[in-house]
Structure formats: structure tokens, C-alpha cells
Amino acid sequence: MEKLIGKYRPQTYLEVVGQDEAIRHLLPLVRRKEPHHFLFSGGSGTGKTSLALMTARAYRCEGDRGSPLPCLKCEACKTRGAWQGIEEYSASGLSMPELDEIIDQAPFGGWGEIKFIFIDEAHALREDKQDRLLTVLEKVGSCSFIFATDRPEKLAGRVLDRVKHIQLRPLDAETSVRHLRDVCAKEGLEYDDDALSLLADLSDGSARKHLQVLDQVAGVGERITTSLVRTTLNLDRLKVYVPVLESLLEGDLAGAVAELNGFQETAATQAESLRDLIIQIFENMELRLTRPKLGIVGLARATRASIADAIKMIAEKKGVEAAHVYHHLSSQLEAEGSAKITDSWLRSRLIGLKTFLHSSAPVQQSRPARSRLPGRALKQARGRGSADKKAYLPKSKIALILDAASFLAQTQGKLLNFRLVFLHGRLQLDQAQGSDLVAACLHELGMRIKHWTKGRDVLHYIYLHQVSGKLGFTTTVAGAIPDAFTREVGDWLDGFLRKFTDLSNVSHAVRLKFDRVTDSDARIRQHWRFLRNLSRNLDPDLKVDTHDGPKAIVDLLGIPKRQREPLGALAVSQPVRISTSLTSAMRTEILPPLSAFRDGAYNQMPSGWELLEYGDRRAVLKNFESRVRLKSEEFLNNPHLRDHELLLLKKELSSDPHLRERTWTTWRT
Known part of the structure; x- marks a missing residue:
């Protein structure tokens, strides 16, 4: 059975739902066949790609030349692709050499009057790539560029000045419901109005999404009802945990524990669900992100807003941004390494969270967080960071680092192949802001790698915060990424960082190193160089008995003396973080891994x-x-x-x- 999203994908402007203003702007241009460069912007599922390709077909249609509508019968309307003069690219995977080739070939190879080049996710274009495009955007003739993005503010003003900007709006609830009624009538589906209103609310103004959710519930029952929608889409999965979170935010620890006692799920499932609820409220209410399978869509918007407001009030009392509170809540519900989540572990974490939320002490810093610290405050922060010169990582933390890297190699055959160092002082960020930047960077990079590999691979990483006497607050990240995407990672990282800093050159503040060797022994040596760098803050006085007598673990691990140094005075709660792709797998792996470090086989470790x-x-x-x-x-x-x-x-x-x-x-x- 054909999916509704494909069956009702609009082919002409007359079939587009809820974008009347954009269509009115487009029709005169297409009717006169005036060549232009276009930018289509709007949220997910509002029709950017459909309208972009529809416009290209309308321009190239060989039917009625006086009509702004494609005839859908000629060859230009029936086909799409480079041979038919419509080339499609994604900016996120577009390297500079590839962009140069596209621009150089732009005047050639067109089939018909105008050649169209469609670039999706245009916000991912780095500043130098946008500058390179200016050479062709200055001219409009045999080639027209069409861009699509949900973040037009990321494009330079000089680019926006050279395109026709078509802004698409989210559908209002009335338009969504009307469209759903039309589709149900054509498909012969029976429904309750309340059920369609709920589907419209779930779609967040996206025509594509409301067809997707209708497709999921259609055919499950004889009639589409509110109950059927909630059951089929599992809307209440996280809703039941709202009273737990609300009780914590109100300071009612007994109420939160009582709510959890009524659940049948394991402590691990309860912790994961609470963490998901917190993260998804943050993404939905603070970052304004929406996802097709968002677990909180069953919550009333008023409930989401109430929780978000409570967290903002707590953040204001502590003098920090709301993101710090969300981060602390979610991180405390995640176990480290292979630690087992039990009922007592979860109750202990709830006690800690209640204390954190309702204590008068500020979060991770003694002054309100700001986007930039002035010079004097930055020096003071550096001074505080270097005060404690004898704080070292305990053996247990080093064991977590080494076991995670070993687990990655044992279970997936992968070695650490990149290192990323953030010098936060040079980015003018304090510890709280710097740790948030690292977390956001790795989260978005992980999502990007999933996109590039179509879900076949994920980002694995380990990172360490420290305060160096020479460099101030720094973060060292080591991880594994697919070898085929090292160039894309470099390009993406540069674009990501430019969103967070005004510095013209960020390379002196964020250093990226890839392992580009192919020899197996060389890759093992590089893997261990990265690991020793992460372990450099181990207490040098920690010793173990060997056949040759007591020896310092730093010597057995081969950590160079020039790298050894204390952690310094850290304000962040966790100096070491490991990606959930590793920690979750370590807890659930059916075959327990070996650990040369825990077995004391130090001479075998780098082999x-x-x-x-x-x-x-x-x-x-x-x-x-x-x-x-x-x-x-x-x-x-x-x-x-x-x-x-x-x-x-x-x-x-x-x-x-x-x-x-x-x-x-x-x-x-």
C-alpha cells in the first residue's frame, strides 16, 4: 500500500497546502520565466524541497508557456536529475573541491533553457563556501541556484541579498485539520474530530509530519479515535514520569519516590525514561527542535511550558543559564561505565538532584553565566582554575577511560583515530560555558555522522576536562569516526565553531588531529598516544606491585613525564565523560570483555x-x-x-x- 506522504506529495502549486503567500510571490516570476536564484526557508516538513523542485520543473516545462504551472506531461516534468538539468546536493556533505567543480560546470550541461542546482541544508555552508558562491550568484542566466534551509539566519547577508527569499510558514491547527479531513475523505477513513486535532498538534505545523502520523494510525482500527492515536503512537510513554519530575522541581522528594514505587519498570528503565523526558523537554522548549517520534508529544504544551518555566526559575536563583540545570539533571541519571543501575542507585541520585535543585549554592560557578567573560573576569577564572595544583584523577577514572577504549576495539575492531582539544580561554569561555560547548559539539557531530552514514555508524568518544597552568581550562577529546568522513568532520567542525565565536580564526583555540595512517601497527601506536594523553592526570604516586617491585602506574602506562600534570581546580562535576554509545553497550554486552589494565597486564596493553x-x-x-x-x-x-x-x-x-x-x-x- 502506497504511503500517504508519497501519494499526497504536491506536484503543482495548486496542491500545496497552507503556503498561499509564498505561492503568490512565486507565480508571477514563473509565469514570466524570469531567471532568479532562490532560497526556500522554513521548518521541517513545510515543503521546502517540494516547492524548490516544483519551481525548477515549472521553469523548464515544455507545455503551455503562458502557464506558471508545470504540465506534468512533458519530459522535463516527468523526470528529475542531472541529465534533465536539475542537480541535487546536500550542503552538509559538500567539500570545497566538490563545490568548485559544481560552480565551474554551472554554465554547462543544461538541458533546455535553464539549468537548476538545488542545495539542501544550505545553513551548513561554511563562510568561505558562501563567499565562493558569490561569484555565480552575481549572475543570473543559464544557471539558477536554489537553496533550502531551516536556518536562514546562518547565511551571510551578501548571499541573502542575491536570492529571492521564499519563506514558508508552519501550518496552523485549522489548516492541518482541514488537510487531514480531505485526505481521510479520499481514503475512506472514519475519524473523530478530536483525533484529527491531536494529530495536527503532534505535527507542529508540518504537513509531512501530519501525513506520517495519519499513516501510522490508519488501518489499525475501524475508526481513528483519540484513544487509538495515543495508543498507536505510544504518546504516554514519558507522560507517566511527569509527576516524578514535577515533584523534584517542587522539592517533594517523598512524592517523587512514591511515584516511582508505583512503576513496574526496572530502575534502569526508570532512569532512562526520566533522562529522556528531561532531554526532550529541553530540545523542544529551549532549542525549539521537533522530531517525528518525540516521546513528549503526548504532553499538553501547557505542561511542557510549566516544567520549562520551573527550571528557568531555578536557574535564575542559581545565577546560571537554564541549559546548566538541564545538563546536570540528565547527566546525574546516567551511570558511568559499566555501573549497574539499581533501585538504591536511582533513589540516591534523586536525593542528590533534590538537594541540587533547592540548595542556594550556584551551579558550577560563583557568578552568573554570560556569553562572554570580560578580560578581568577571565583572568580571575584562570587564577581560580590553577589554585589546586595537587588534584589528580583516581585510578578508577583511568580504568574507565582505558576500559572504554579497549571495549571499542574488542567489540567493533575500531581504534581511536581523532583527537580534538578545546582551549576555552582562547574562546573566552568559562568552565560552565566551555563544558556546554563541548557537549553540544559532540552531540551535533554524532547526529551528523548518523546522517552521513544513514544510521550505519555512530560517534564514539572519551573526553577529559582539566585546568592547565599554561593553557587554563581545556578539554581533550579522543574518539573514533568513520575514515571516509574525516574531511567532512573538519569542514563541519569549522562551521559549528563559527556559530559560537566571533574570532576570525578558531584553529588556535580548537585543535583537531586525525589519524590518517593505514598501517596497523602505526594505528595502534596512535591509539595509545591518544589514550596516554587522556591519562596524563593520573596521580603519579599511585603504585602497584610488579615482579620488579612497586612501580608507578604512570610509568607502566608509558605516560611521558612532560605530559604529566594535575587536574587543577575544576568546577565541572565530571572531569571524564564517555559517550553513551560505549557506556550503554558495556552494560548490555552479551560477551564480557577482557581488561588488561584491571588484570595488571600493563606490558600487554599497547600490543x-x-x-x-x-x-x-x-x-x-x-x-x-x-x-x-x-x-x-x-x-x-x-x-x-x-x-x-x-x-x-x-x-x-x-x-x-x-x-x-x-x-x-x-x-x-
């Missing part, structure tokens, strides 16, 4: 043994999956016996990683 272990783990898991498949087929009609057999199979996997057979010799063999 690259994890890559050998990766091959053996794949063989074990492949055999296990094959046996599971056979058992599932054998007991297909007896689910109880099947589950019993599968449980026995799982128990055969040893919980002690040292007991598994391997093709290589471990330190305990």
Missing part, C-alpha cells in the same frame, strides 16, 4: 591484542547466533520451550571472559 580478540569474539557470536536461529526454528510452535532452550544457550556463554577459547595467547593462559 593491540584487542584486534585479535575482536576476530575471536565475532566467531563466537556468529556461532551463537546460528544456534539461536536453529533453536528458534525447531521450537517455533512451542514458545515456552523455545525460550527455555535459548536461555540454556545463553548460559553456555561464559560470564568469565578469561575462560573462552581463543586463537591467541592471553596473559592468564
